[in-house]
Amino acid sequence: MYELHFAVPMAGAILCTSNIRHDSAMVSVLLRYSEAKVFFVDYKFVEVPRGALDLLYLTKTKLPRLVLVPTSQIPSHTVSISSTNFNSSTLDYESLRALGKPEFEIRRPKDESDPISLNYTSGTTSSPKGVVYSHRGAYLNSLAAILLNGMGPMPVYLWTVPMFHCNGWCLTWSVAAQGGTNVCMRNVSAKGIFDAISIHKVTHLGGAPTVLNMIVNALPSERKPLPFKVEVMTAAAPPPSQILFKMDELGFNVTHSYGLTETNGPGTVCTWKPEWDSLPPTEKARIKSRQGVYHLGLDEMDIKDPVTMKSVPSDVNTIGEVMFRGNTVMKGYLKNIKATEEAFKGRWFRSGDLGVKHPDGYIELKDRSKDIIISGGENIILEVAVVGRPDDHWGETPCAFVKLKEECNNANAEDIIKFCRDHLPHYMSPRTVIFEDLPKTSTGKTQKFVLKEKAKAMGSLTKMNDSKL
Amino acid sequence: MYELHFAVPMAGAILCTSNIRHDSAMVSVLLRYSEAKVFFVDYKFVEVPRGALDLLYLTKTKLPRLVLVPTSQIPSHTVSISSTNFNSSTLDYESLRALGKPEFEIRRPKDESDPISLNYTSGTTSSPKGVVYSHRGAYLNSLAAILLNGMGPMPVYLWTVPMFHCNGWCLTWSVAAQGGTNVCMRNVSAKGIFDAISIHKVTHLGGAPTVLNMIVNALPSERKPLPFKVEVMTAAAPPPSQILFKMDELGFNVTHSYGLTETNGPGTVCTWKPEWDSLPPTEKARIKSRQGVYHLGLDEMDIKDPVTMKSVPSDVNTIGEVMFRGNTVMKGYLKNIKATEEAFKGRWFRSGDLGVKHPDGYIELKDRSKDIIISGGENIILEVAVVGRPDDHWGETPCAFVKLKEECNNANAEDIIKFCRDHLPHYMSPRTVIFEDLPKTSTGKTQKFVLKEKAKAMGSLTKMNDSKL
Numbered sequence: 001m002y003e004l005h006f007a008v009p010m011a012g013a014i015l016c017t018s019n020i021r022h023d024s025a026m027v028s029v030l031l032r033y034s035e036a037k038v039f040f041v042d043y044k045f046v047e048v049p050r051g052a053l054d055l056l057y058l059t060k061t062k063l064p065r066l067v068l069v070p071t072s073q074i075p076s077h078t079v080s081i082s083s084t085n086f087n088s089s090t091l092d093y094e095s096l097r098a099l100g101k102p103e104f105e106i107r108r109p110k111d112e113s114d115p116i117s118l119n120y121t122s123g124t125t126s127s128p129k130g131v132v133y134s135h136r137g138a139y140l141n142s143l144a145a146i147l148l149n150g151m152g153p154m155p156v157y158l159w160t161v162p163m164f165h166c167n168g169w170c171l172t173w174s175v176a177a178q179g180g181t182n183v184c185m186r187n188v189s190a191k192g193i194f195d196a197i198s199i200h201k202v203t204h205l206g207g208a209p210t211v212l213n214m215i216v217n218a219l220p221s222e223r224k225p226l227p228f229k230v231e232v233m234t235a236a237a238p239p240p241s242q243i244l245f246k247m248d249e250l251g252f253n254v255t256h257s258y259g260l261t262e263t264n265g266p267g268t269v270c271t272w273k274p275e276w277d278s279l280p281p282t283e284k285a286r287i288k289s290r291q292g293v294y295h296l297g298l299d300e301m302d303i304k305d306p307v308t309m310k311s312v313p314s315d316v317n318t319i320g321e322v323m324f325r326g327n328t329v330m331k332g333y334l335k336n337i338k339a340t341e342e343a344f345k346g347r348w349f350r351s352g353d354l355g356v357k358h359p360d361g362y363i364e365l366k367d368r369s370k371d372i373i374i375s376g377g378e379n380i381i382l383e384v385a386v387v388g389r390p391d392d393h394w395g396e397t398p399c400a401f402v403k404l405k406e407e408c409n410n411a412n413a414e415d416i417i418k419f420c421r422d423h424l425p426h427y428m429s430p431r432t433v434i435f436e437d438l439p440k441t442s443t444g445k446t447q448k449f450v451l452k453e454k455a456k457a458m459g460s461l462t463k464m465n466d467s468k469l
Numbered sequence: 470m471y472e473l474h475f476a477v478p479m480a481g482a483i484l485c486t487s488n489i490r491h492d493s494a495m496v497s498v499l500l501r502y503s504e505a506k507v508f509f510v511d512y513k514f515v516e517v518p519r520g521a522l523d524l525l526y527l528t529k530t531k532l533p534r535l536v537l538v539p540t541s542q543i544p545s546h547t548v549s550i551s552s553t554n555f556n557s558s559t560l561d562y563e564s565l566r567a568l569g570k571p572e573f574e575i576r577r578p579k580d581e582s583d584p585i586s587l588n589y590t591s592g593t594t595s596s597p598k599g600v601v602y603s604h605r606g607a608y609l610n611s612l613a614a615i616l617l618n619g620m621g622p623m624p625v626y627l628w629t630v631p632m633f634h635c636n637g638w639c640l641t642w643s644v645a646a647q648g649g650t651n652v653c654m655r656n657v658s659a660k661g662i663f664d665a666i667s668i669h670k671v672t673h674l675g676g677a678p679t680v681l682n683m684i685v686n687a688l689p690s691e692r693k694p695l696p697f698k699v700e701v702m703t704a705a706a707p708p709p710s711q712i713l714f715k716m717d718e719l720g721f722n723v724t725h726s727y728g729l730t731e732t733n734g735p736g737t738v739c740t741w742k743p744e745w746d747s748l749p750p751t752e753k754a755r756i757k758s759r760q761g762v763y764h765l766g767l768d769e770m771d772i773k774d775p776v777t778m779k780s781v782p783s784d785v786n787t788i789g790e791v792m793f794r795g796n797t798v799m800k801g802y803l804k805n806i807k808a809t810e811e812a813f814k815g816r817w818f819r820s821g822d823l824g825v826k827h828p829d830g831y832i833e834l835k836d837r838s839k840d841i842i843i844s845g846g847e848n849i850i851l852e853v854a855v856v857g858r859p860d861d862h863w864g865e866t867p868c869a870f871v872k873l874k875e876e877c878n879n880a881n882a883e884d885i886i887k888f889c890r891d892h893l894p895h896y897m898s899p900r901t902v903i904f905e906d907l908p909k910t911s912t913g914k915t916q917k918f919v920l921k922e923k924a925k926a927m928g929s930l931t932k933m934n935d936s937k938l
Contacts, residue, residue: 130504143765147647151739152619177765178616179740271622271648296612298647 001163002182004040005172006068009116012107013037016118017164018132026128032061033130033334039064040093043071044186048053051188066090069463070145071186092400109375112136118334120164121261129435132333133167137297140174141264141328144297146255146268149204149233155180158205160188169235170208171267192219198224200205203220205231209243212254216246226251232258235266238365258291258365258445260351262330262343268301268363290364291322291355299326308348314357319366322355323348380408385446386430391456393462399455431461433448470632471651473509474591474641477586479602482506485587485599486633493520499920501530501591502599502803508533509562512540513655528843535559540655549645559893581605587803588635590730599803600730602636610733610797613766617726617738618673618702624649627665627674629657638704638734639676647877661685667693667700675702678712681723682842685715695720702726704735705833717750725762727818727834731812737761737832759833760791760824768795771817772826778815783826788835792817800843852907852917855899858924862931868924869899872906901932 010017018027027048041049046353048067051262056063062427068090073110109116113134120128149155149171152466159182161168175182188207188241193215193226196202205211212234229422232247235257239247247254259267270292276284294301303320309327329349331339343350355365383403388396404411413433432455439447470486477484485503487496498515510518515537525532537559576586582603589597603790616639626644628651630637644651652669654661657676662684665671674680681703701716704726708716716723727738739761745753761930763770772781772789781789798818801809812819824834852872857865873880882902889898901924908916 143616146616147612150621152615152621154743274623319724 002184003171005163005167009109010104010106011107014115014118015118015167017100017167019162019164020045020048020122022048024048024055026053028067029129030128031056031064033128034118036064038067040067040069042069049107052333058085061094065094066299066431067093069093072347076403101111106378109135112139113331115331117167118259119164124335127196129326129336129339132331133152133264134331134332134376137264137328137330138167138170138173140178140268141170141266142296144175144295144328145170145266146178148255148266148295149174149205149206150182150231150255151175151178153178155203156183156200157181158183158193158200159185160205160211162205166259169233169259171206183402188214190214191222194218194224197226199302201227202230204231204233206235208236209234209239212243212247215250215252216243223250229253233266235259238289238291239285241282244285244288245281254288256288256290256292260353262349263298263324264328264330266295267298267324267328270362274431282431284375290358290362290418292362294324295328297326297328298324300324301363303355304348305362306350309348314361314363316356318356319354319356321353322363322365324351328388341352379407380411382406383446385438385448385451387448387452389432390460392460394424397461398428398430399432399458400436401436401454402450403436404435432458470511471641471653474632474636475645478578479573481578481722481803483584483587483768484636487590488589489514489517489631491517492776493524495515496521497524497528499597499599500533501528502597503587505533507536509536509538521771523890523905536562537561562634577605582800584800586636588633588730590799591766598696598805599798600735601803603800606733607636607639607642607798609766610639610735613764614639614643614735615647615766615795615934617724617735617740618643618675619700619724620644620647620649620673623648624672625652625669626650627652627656627662627669628669628859629662629674629676629680635728635734637732638702649726651833659683660691663687663693665689666695666699667856670696670936671699672697673700673702675704676695677705678703681708681712684719684721684832686714688770692719696701697724700724702735707758707760710751710753713754713757714750719892723757725757725759725761729822731818732767732793733797733818735764736767736797739831758828759831763793763833764797766795766797768792771826772832773817778817781826783828783830785825785833787826788823788825791820791822791832791834793820794818804870805909849874849880852915854907854917854920856917856921856924858901858927860931861929861931866901866904866930867897867899868901868909868920868927870905870920870923873904901927 004015016030016036018030021028024047027116028051030277031052039049039053051175053063053066070093094224113136114130116135116138117133119133121131126296141320151174155169155175155178157180159168161171163172176179182195182201188211189292193205197205210233228251230252232252232254235255239254239256244254255272256270257266257268259265268291270288270290272288276287300323304310304323305312306321312318323346325348333343349361349418355363366435381402382405383398386398387398388397391397400416402416413435416433417430439450473484483540485505487499492541493516497520499505500521508518508522520530522535524528532605540563547628550606553669558617560927584601585607586602587602588600590604614657624644624647626640626649628637630640632641643649650666650669652671654665657680662674662680666674680699699722701721701762705725708723708725725739725826726735726737728734739757739759741757745756748756765929770793773792774781775790781787792815794817797883802812803845823835824832826832850861850871852876855867855869860866871885881906885902886899902906903923
């Protein structure tokens with residue numbers, strides 16, 4: 001996978017990595033959608049690709065050329081990918097490499113904005129969207145990733161982040177650019193992480209909070225003392241205070257980053273300020289849970305009212321949508337002009353994430369816009385929360401629980417739905433609106449699970465044979 | 470100066486910094502050539518600008534608008550820039566700042582390749598050349614400079630490198646990009662450097678070997694213990710082994726970089742490998758004297774035969790010209806198409822520096838091409854050295870001392886001169902060719918001073934009234 005991050009672009013081709021958690025049906029859809037010409041398959045994961053190729057064969061789709069990548073554990077002669085349905089001509093990875101010439105010519109892109117890779121994101125709709133990265137964007141995000149990971153020359157990077165996620169947050173290229181060493185693991189485990197750090201003197205690693213969780217819950221027998229402070233980049237969700245505290249105790253320095261597949265991975269980082277060092281642990285965790293400031297590869301990141309496109313004030317209260325602009329934002333979605341246009345409406349990339357701005361410019365995410373819809377400039381709504389209502393046809397439809405301002409009690413559900421449809425993509429607009437006080441926890445957070453139960457109890461809005469979809 | 474590195478580009482204007490060592494005549498030439506509209510003058514350096522403005526006035530050139538920048542040492546009311554010849558309307562810097570609006574609009578460049586700054590280089594000819602930097606080039610070189618200086622977040626940078634040299638090697642912008650602190654000094658002195666490091670906890674500084682020399686020769690009373698290892702970037706000439714050794718003893722880590730005004734400052738860096746740590750000091754110094762590998766902002770750097778444009782082999786012996794290609798190479802010379810075309814002949818920027826390639830890809834400069842001319846693909850010459858021969862009209866003309874290969878003794882001076890004129894810019898071609906064995910030192914280096922004495926003894930080639938120039 002790592003070698004192909006260089007070989008494929010240098011051959012003038014486009015890289016599309018596949019999530020190992022996909023099933024055969026999904027892989028077959030993605031292969032067809034991407035029009036993949038060559039399919040590199042790891043010996044360890046032949047079952048799913050075999051099923052995917054079977055499906056392609058059955059739908060009479062031209063099969064991609066197969067290249068099998070051996071592992072040290074599984075000798076090449078013990079594995080075959082042929083099934084009863086097809087007998088594709090395959091090539092061994094090492095045999096393919098042997099066909100190469102040492103003095104090969106690099107196929108440079110004609111234009112720097114030509115695509116370098118394709119990364120699928122499931123998004124909010126059922127069909128996967130192929131996010132297209134350009135050479136220019138990937139180059140700049142790789143440089144930015146070096147900086148936001150605080151990587152000096154010759155880092156030793158442990159791959160706990162999968163390379164099939166946004167090309168490993170672009171760190172596949174960053175590590176090479178800094179002359180670093182890559183340490184890969186077949187299975188991510190606490191013992192494996194501590195062993196790798198101890199043996200290879202790992203300087204950096206990254207991962208979702210689940211990886212941090214795994215580390216802090218390691219058994220004493222699995223732990224090894226760290227050779228120095230190890231840098232850990234986390235993303236996807238803010239790290240909880242207790243985990244941060246324990247990570248720090250173990251000798252890790254955790255940095256919190258935020259981004260999307262559409263921003264080539266990390267777009268912001270909660271850059272730590274020395275004056276925060278002396279704060280109590282819970283306060284530190286509170287600050288570290290912010291998504292921070294945008295990195296040097298971007299032109300701009302802002303939180304805006306999605307309707308008026310005005311920046312929200314830096315008052316920690318006004319919620320808006322996080323929007324990005326700049327080179328490290330994707331070119332668009334493959335073969336999906338409509339979704340691309342929607343995502344870039346107003347000439348900013350709309351993340352779909354909602355958040356607030358702090359007076360120091362750091363942003364903090366609140367809820368996803370698929371959970372909450374704010375009403376733009378119309379100040380008739382005091383509070384709102386949107387949850388999914390089960391639906392026989394759509395799976396779920398948006399259901400809004402609304403508390404109106406005291407003086408606005410004459411608004412009705414139709415008004416709210418019409419307003420939303422006028423200003424938001426259709427699929428984002430609620431189909432059900434319930435007026436009531438929102439249930440809260442003792443600390444003032446909305447009890448979403450209560451609302452979800454209520455929505456579930458309503459049953460499906462559309463019936464299976466309903467033609468009025 | 471630092472603030473203007475941001476204010477001027479953000480106002481949509483182009484920054485042109487002036488070397489404080491220029492005299493009034495030179496400054497007046499540069500002001501006229503640049504068509505400067507606003508001239509920011511430091512109170513401490515009013516004499517030279519006053520003389521320059523006098524000269525502009527005498528040649529009936531429109532004077533630029535003056536803004537005087539006060540210092541804490543010199544109160545504003547004690548200084549006037551008016552002379553007997555003119556009485557330009559001036560504005561105080563702080564008064565100008567007071568005219569600004571906090572909610573100002575940034576004038577973004579229409580195109581990323583629009584100019585951001587102009588840096589004069591004296592070059593090899595007498596007329597100064599204005600090197601034009603683009604926003605794109607300066608941005609990428611600033612990112613590359615962060616990486617090659619090994620700057621983490623929030624560095625503390627001591628300005629021993631003048632900001633009027635290639636915009637401080639682009640570090641003016643790098644330090645801001647990393648959220649750093651700038652420590653400025655009016656006069657660079659050993660005591661000042663040690664004091665600044667101690668007071669401000671300086672993490673990085675840079676300078677020509679003269680700065681390193683100053684540091685290692687500090688009196689014991691001027692020295693202060695360093696708070697940690699301080700990173701020093703040096704350029705312009707390879708640091709001598711003894712200085713490197715002493716710098717290391719004092720707690721500095723010296724990195725060697727190389728570049729030109731035309732490459733936005735640093736273009737290569739001698740990236741240090743851990744396996745070199747255990748080498749003896751002289752061997753370390755020998756390795757550190759290499760100019761290294763090109764940085765991440767460039768597309769490519771190579772050493773090529775200037776005639777055939779073929780890459781020289783990585784054999785440490787074959788000399789070629791160092792050439793650069795990529796975004797961080799200048800746009801061109803202001804109002805000088807001829808010099809620009811010559812510099813970019815063959816679609817590479819020709820540095821005029823000669824060097825060799827090591828098997829590990831690191832380059833090492835040999836002599837300047839103005840000192841040595843190599844003969845390209847024609848293998849009739851065994852050794853050659855070129856020195857300046859005094860000249861009444863030109864100052865100097867190139868004089869070649871040539872040792873032909875054994876089997877090629879039939880070549881004459883006219884052949885060599887014709888060949889050079891056919892393949893090199895006219896001014897680079899020798900006007901005198903002497904065939905003889907080159908004098909050598911015991912270690913095999915050419916004794917250039919002997920050849921220079923010989924050329925001097927020949928006297929001027931052209932006489933004062935010679936019309937055949």
